[in-house]
Amino acid sequence: MLPFIARARTLGLSMALATAGLGVVATVPASAVAGPTKWDIQVGAGNEVDTGLNRFYPSDITIHRGDTVSFGWGGFHTVTFNPPATKSILDYLGPGGFSPGPLDSAGKFVSGVPLGPPSAELPHFNVLIDVPAGKYHFQCMLHQFMHGSITVKSGTLPRTNDENITLANAQIAADTKRATALDARLTRHASATDGQALVGAGDKVAEFVKFYPTSITVRVGDALTFKDGDLHEPHTVTFGPVPGDPRDPAFGVFPSGPGNPNAYDGTSPLSSGFLFHQSQYNYWNLKVSAVSAAVPRTEFSVTFAKPTMPGNVINFYCALHGALLPNGDVVGMSGHITVLPASDD
Ligand SMILES: [Cu+2]
Known part of the structure; x- marks a missing residue:
């Protein structure tokens, strides 16, 4: 069915042409006239x-x-x-x-x-x-x-x-x-203290650009492992600024310090570089790109060397989907970590 305006215009046109003696237009199907x-x-x-x-x-x-x-x-x-x-x-x-x-x-x-x-x-x-x-x-x-x-x-x-x-x-x-239900389930099941965090998540359509959980507690000497759960876009786990030139295609792609992920002090810049899956490397055709040397990695572990002061946390963010503000706050895809002293046992 043609919209009313189009029908009116078609009708008007055929009437005008019919008046001009070109009545043959009336035999043309409406769908053909519609264009x-x-x-x-x-x-x-x-x-x-x-x-x-x-x-x-x-x-x-x-x-x-x-x-x-x-x-x-x-x-x-x-x-x-x-x-x-x-x-x-x-x-x-x-x-x-x-x-x-x-x-x-x-x-x-x-x-x-x-x-x-x-x-x-x-x-x-x-x-x-x-x-x-x-x-x-x-x-x-x-x-x-x-x-x-x-x-x-x-x-x-x-x-x-x-x-x-x-x-x-x-x-x-x-x-x-479906996405709302999945996000609620992921949020409910994310433990703040089991030494693991998800970096993005979703299914083949829904994509959650966030960390699960966003508030993490870990002890000195225990590894905190971030796992990439997003098959759509890459992410990073970043503490402090990312070194380099943002206009460089390689910016943020590769892991960077000077922070040491095996004994992190909580203050030096430290970034995982892009976390992504092999299927993403293939789909993005990175082998012909300026960052062909990027290695698909889906995990990043950090072990903290000292506890946070009472009332303080260590902020982290995704350099692609979040940001570090000049005052040290993080926004967008981000979270924070409380580091407790090593347990005695
Ligand atoms: Cu991200």
């Missing part, structure tokens, strides 16, 4: 604080050749058709990662990122789809499970854009509900 359709896909969802939903909403749509797909940003992602084997994730985060449509050949590299002037809403990434009948894949280059497809066919389509949006909203609601 190309715009289809909406929301790229990710979440609360923009600590929970991301890394899925295309909807993931798979069926359209006509000549229609436009309008990708609206629901988080930081890319929309990429036919990624070249010569590019790594680092390429997509800069201007070289942008390659506008139309998709007018099956193998054409088309890619967008949510970049633009500061405004209330980032401009959508609109891609005219001008390829023969077939199935065309796209993906987010950052989030390895985030894939979608556009099927091009002629004739009747399975759903309207409005019907797609309704299904997409139901999927967002289901993902949000």
Whole structure:
């Protein structure tokens, strides 16, 4: 069904043409008169604080050749058709990662990122789809499970854009509900004193950009082990500032001191470098990047050399998703540690 305005316009046009003696237009089916359709896909969802939903909403749509797909940003992602084997994730985060449509050949590299002037809403990434009948894949280059497809066919389509949006909203609601329950379970089960902490967590869609727990107690001489539970994005476990130049592609990627993780004093800068999984190294195609030497590591252990003073804590943060403020406070993806004297037994 055409929207009312479009129907009114179509009707008005046929009446005008009929009046001009071109009544033949009345025999053209309404769907042909309507012309190309715009289809909406929301790229990710979440609360923009600590929970991301890394899925295309909807993931798979069926359209006509000549229609436009309008990708609206629901988080930081890319929309990429036919990624070249010569590019790594680092390429997509800069201007070289942008390659506008139309998709007018099956193998054409088309890619967008949510970049633009500061405004209330980032401009959508609109891609005219001008390829023969077939199935065309796209993906987010950052989030390895985030894939979608556009099927091009002629004739009747399975759903309207409005019907797609309704299904997409139901999927967002289901993902949000599942994520809320999983986050509550992780929070409940995170022990502040068992010597372990999670660095990010989630499932194949939901991503929690936080530490579990955020408040940790450990004794002098006992190892505290941080484990990366996020298959979506990399993280760091960082105490104090990260040395180096933030514009350097290698910034923060590799472990750095001078703090000694085996006998940490709680004050010297110390960073795990990026924690990530082998599957992420592969998906990001890091082997062709400036940081190809980065080794996928999913754990970082710290053993403290002395107790914190009463009322004091040691702050830590993720250098990618959190920050150290000039006054020593940490914000975003961060936490703090209380170090007790070694136990006597
Ligand atoms: Cu992080």
